[in-house]
Amino acid sequence: MTPVPDKSTTADRAAELLRLHRDPELLTVVNVWDVVSARAVAATPGTTALATASHSIAATFGYDDGEQIPVDLMLEMVGRIVADSELPVTADLEGGYGDAVETVRRAIGLGVVGANIEDQMKPLNEAAGQVEAIMRVAEQEGVDFVLNARTDAFVLGGDRDPADVLADAVERGRAFLDAGAPAVFVPARLDEEQVTTLVDAFGPQRLTCIGIPGMPSLARLEELGVARVSYGPMPQRVALTALQELVEEIHRGGGVPATMRTLN
Numbered sequence: 001m002t003p004v005p006d007k008s009t010t011a012d013r014a015a016e017l018l019r020l021h022r023d024p025e026l027l028t029v030v031n032v033w034d035v036v037s038a039r040a041v042a043a044t045p046g047t048t049a050l051a052t053a054s055h056s057i058a059a060t061f062g063y064d065d066g067e068q069i070p071v072d073l074m075l076e077m078v079g080r081i082v083a084d085s086e087l088p089v090t091a092d093l094e095g096g097y098g099d100a101v102e103t104v105r106r107a108i109g110l111g112v113v114g115a116n117i118e119d120q121m122k123p124l125n126e127a128a129g130q131v132e133a134i135m136r137v138a139e140q141e142g143v144d145f146v147l148n149a150r151t152d153a154f155v156l157g158g159d160r161d162p163a164d165v166l167a168d169a170v171e172r173g174r175a176f177l178d179a180g181a182p183a184v185f186v187p188a189r190l191d192e193e194q195v196t197t198l199v200d201a202f203g204p205q206r207l208t209c210i211g212i213p214g215m216p217s218l219a220r221l222e223e224l225g226v227a228r229v230s231y232g233p234m235p236q237r238v239a240l241t242a243l244q245e246l247v248e249e250i251h252r253g254g255g256v257p258a259t260m261r262t263l264n
Contacts, residue, residue: 014113014143017088026222040263054092056236071097079110090114114146128175135180149176154188170201189214199225
């Protein structure tokens with residue numbers, strides 16, 4: 001059974017995670033999917049917080065992304081990561097697995113101090129109401145919970161005019177901030193002009209981006225006032241690429257690289 005953290009410890013870690021988002025220095029979180037990946041990231045100098053990746057945890061257990069993994073199994077792994085680290089942990093909880101408010105309540109009970117929750121482009125009043133309800137639960141639990149309210153405006157935008165998609169992201173993000181969310185996550189390959197529009201709409205240190213090829217540099221995102229950059233399933237894909245490259249090297253008659261590190 002995953003140990004339940006002390007409430008004061010959870011509150012302290014939540015306050016620290018919120019401070020990291022509010023600091024003008026860009027917060028980068030390289031997403032993890034199990035205890036050993038969390039240990040490797042946490043042991044790397046410069047790491048100040050951990051973030052789980054729902055896609056990667058689901059893949060670890062053989063499930064597709066998109067809330068196919070049972071919520072109990074997702075929370076079990078998240079709880080193991082929290083219990084193994086002294087750093088604040090924010091969890092990717094997809095759309096909430098059918099009951100976002102209860103899922104967040106359970107996550108807080110495990111010591112999770114922030115979360116991504118997708119809006120899945122639900123009607124705006126419904127999505128904003130969900131944000132408000134989550135923040136109310138966090139207040140009841142005594143935690144300055146860092147809800148990274150995600151809008152899927154771009155993810156589900158299809159072939160719509162990018163200007164209209166951006167306008168949707170602005171409208172929905174503002175509504176989520178008004179409902180109490182500390183940050184808004186807009187996953188997409190954004191250009192500098194789009195990032196500037198979102199930061200102007202939300203305010204500095206309120207926008208979270210995803211670090212994918214084609215995005216402005218981290219230094220430039222910091223200059224523009226972005227709060228945080230996370231990496232979703234990419235770290236696991238990088239790790240699995242390294243594993244396949246090792247297999248290919250062994251098949252060629254080689255061996256383990258001399259640069260290998262002992263991390264666990």
